[in-house]
Amino acid sequence: MSHIHLDPYLPSKTLEQVDDWTQDFNLTIVLSKDRKSKLGDYRRLRGDGHLITINHSLEPYLFFFVLTHELAHLYTFSTYGPRVGAHGKEWKQTFRSMLLETLDKYPEELQEPIRSFARLPKANFMASPELVRHFQYNTLGPNEAYMEDLGFDTRFEYRGEEFLTLSKLKKNYLCQHIATGRKYRFNCLARVKLRK
Missing domain, CATH: 2.30.30.30 (SH3 type barrels.)
Known part of the structure; x- marks a missing residue:
C-alpha cells in the first residue's frame, strides 16, 4: 500500500523507503494539526490495524525522522509483542537500525548528528541539541x-x-x-x- 499522500511532506526520494517499511502492515498514516505536546504518535488498532499521526507542518527531514521514530514503535510491537517498554531497549535497537539504514537520505551536515543520536536513541529528539538546532532554527517566529x-x-x-x-x-x-x-x-x- 503506497502512502503517496505523504510525498509533499517527505524529503525527495524517501517515499519509496516508507512504502518498503510499511508494505506488510495494515497501516494508516494521518496528517495531524500541530500539537505542542508531541510531533507524532503510534497506536495499535483493533484487529491487525495500526495508526500513526504526524504533525503536518514539520520540515521534511524532521517529518521523515519523526515518522521513522513512530515506525520503530510499529516494528517493535510487531516483533516483540505489546509487553515491551514504549522506549525500551527493543525500540532503541529498532530505531537505531532504521536511522542508520536511512542515513544517506539526510543532508551531509545532518548525518553526523543523526549517527551520534542513533548510538543511544532517546524518546525525544530534544535530547540532542545538534538535531534541534538543525531541525528548528529556521522555524523561529517573530520575536x-x-x-x-x-x-x-x-x-x-x-x-x-x-x-x-x-x-x-x-x-x-x-x-x-x-x-x-x-x-x-x-x-x-x-x-x-x-x-x-
Whole structure:
C-alpha cells in the first residue's frame, strides 16, 4: 500500500523507503494539526490495524525522522509483542537500525548528528541539541528565541507566562516566574517569546 499522500511532506526520494517499511502492515498514516505536546504518535488498532499521526507542518527531514521514530514503535510491537517498554531497549535497537539504514537520505551536515543520536536513541529528539538546532532554527517566529540566546536578567514569555532569566546551570537555565516568584529550570533550546 503506497502512502503517496505523504510525498509533499517527505524529503525527495524517501517515499519509496516508507512504502518498503510499511508494505506488510495494515497501516494508516494521518496528517495531524500541530500539537505542542508531541510531533507524532503510534497506536495499535483493533484487529491487525495500526495508526500513526504526524504533525503536518514539520520540515521534511524532521517529518521523515519523526515518522521513522513512530515506525520503530510499529516494528517493535510487531516483533516483540505489546509487553515491551514504549522506549525500551527493543525500540532503541529498532530505531537505531532504521536511522542508520536511512542515513544517506539526510543532508551531509545532518548525518553526523543523526549517527551520534542513533548510538543511544532517546524518546525525544530534544535530547540532542545538534538535531534541534538543525531541525528548528529556521522555524523561529517573530520575536522568538531559544533560551541559550538570552542574556541574564532578560524577561521573556513562555506559554503565556512571564519569566526572568537568572543563571545558567549545567545544561539548563534557572528562571523566575514573575507573578509568583517561583523558580523553574528551562532547557537551553526551549523556544520563548521576547518581551517588547
